[in-house]
Amino acid sequence: MNFDDIKSAWSNDNDDNVVVPSSVDQLKTLQLPVEKLRSNMKIEFYVQLFSLILIGFLPRYTYFAPVLIIPFYVVYFVAVAISVYYFFKFHLFYKQLNTATLRSKDRLYALYYEAKLSIEMYKSYAYTLIPFALLEMAMHMASRQDSKMKAVFQAAVTNQAIAITMVSVFLAMLLLLMAITTFWVNSYYGKYMKQIGKVLEEFKEAA
Amino acid sequence: MKSREKEFLDLIETHKGIIHKISKMYMDAEDDQQDLTQEIIYQLWKSFDSFQQQSRFSTWMYRVALNTALVFFKKEKRKLAVTDMMPEHIATEDNVAAAKELQLAHFYKAVQKLERIEKALVFLHLENYSHKEIGENLGISEGNARTKLSRAKDKLKELIKQQGYEF
Numbered sequence: 056m057n058f059d060d061i062k063s064a065w066s067n068d069n070d071d072n073v074v075v076p077s078s079v080d081q082l083k084t085l086q087l088p089v090e091k092l093r094s095n096m097k098i099e100f101y102v103q104l105f106s107l108i109l110i111g112f113l114p115r116y117t118y119f120a121p122v123l124i125i126p127f128y129v130v131y132f133v134a135v136a137i138s139v140y141y142f143f144k145f146h147l148f149y150k151q152l153n154t155a156t157l158r159s160k161d162r163l164y165a166l167y168y169e170a171k172l173s174i175e176m177y178k179s180y181a182y183t184l185i186p187f188a189l190l191e192m193a194m195h196m197a198s199r200q201d202s203k204m205k206a207v208f209q210a211a212v213t214n215q216a217i218a219i220t221m222v223s224v225f226l227a228m229l230l231l232l233m234a235i236t237t238f239w240v241n242s243y244y245g246k247y248m249k250q251i252g253k254v255l256e257e258f259k260e261a262a
Numbered sequence: 263m264k265s266r267e268k269e270f271l272d273l274i275e276t277h278k279g280i281i282h283k284i285s286k287m288y289m290d291a292e293d294d295q296q297d298l299t300q301e302i303i304y305q306l307w308k309s310f311d312s313f314q315q316q317s318r319f320s321t322w323m324y325r326v327a328l329n330t331a332l333v334f335f336k337k338e339k340r341k342l343a344v345t346d347m348m349p350e351h352i353a354t355e356d357n358v359a360a361a362k363e364l365q366l367a368h369f370y371k372a373v374q375k376l377e378r379i380e381k382a383l384v385f386l387h388l389e390n391y392s393h394k395e396i397g398e399n400l401g402i403s404e405g406n407a408r409t410k411l412s413r414a415k416d417k418l419k420e421l422i423k424q425q426g427y428e429f
Contacts, residue, residue: 064365073299078271082303087334257377258379
């Protein structure tokens, strides 16, 4: 056998098993990593939106010290403003994914780098929100009249050692939540990013 | 059915051989081949508005279909049901058609072990594309296409020989 033999056999290869659908509506897709990213992004968007709305009602369904309500909403609206900015960015990327076609190699490169960038942006968004979440949580805990935390917060104002411990705990929680976020993003999107990376690597080697 | 959709499906029917070959080159299991076929047709439909009537449909189709195959990944949970693609009846018959089928079966089995880009190079070569056209399709230079194709062919030859088939 040689390549001419293969070419000859190739040109006679039977294509009867390709079933062309009778309508394009019958086509199902979700096999490309970008499509999967897109679908995961959509799900996450709804979950995050729902969570943000829910947090906004926190002072209504749990006790909040009246003095902390305004600080709570200041922090909350800053977090909402940041979210709106990121949601807008993600929306642009999402739209781009929807209209993106694989008609050219350049388009393919652009799309895949864009996907990579968006995941990184998503991580930075999540990291940005963590301190806000912790602040809201701290305010919530400080509000509870029966809470031991209230006494601790009050003690921290005069006792430096307690204040340092509290800041350390805050930072430790921050780091822990960042690690959890990274783990979450990597397990939810990482698989597809790995696939994308593999394709990009091959392109790079071939160029 | 809308006329645009009908026009598209008719064109796919005429050129379905391209999809068939790409799916077989890129996926080993039959289920994955079918999934890739679906995905290619879907991506073609999605891009159909960008198809310029002045260029040949097949030329445009090669590009979209190959790009789709390059970024397509098989379903994870599906276990590789790769059967030895050399059916016994082929190996024992010795008429010309059976010989061709056997050659092709060896070829498809070997080609699975190539890298994605190498598969694209071999595919375009078998479709009689020049080095220049291959380079244009894959976004690499003509010289690079020549070198890479030569390497891919050598690799393929070696793989076919490893299957115990004379090359």
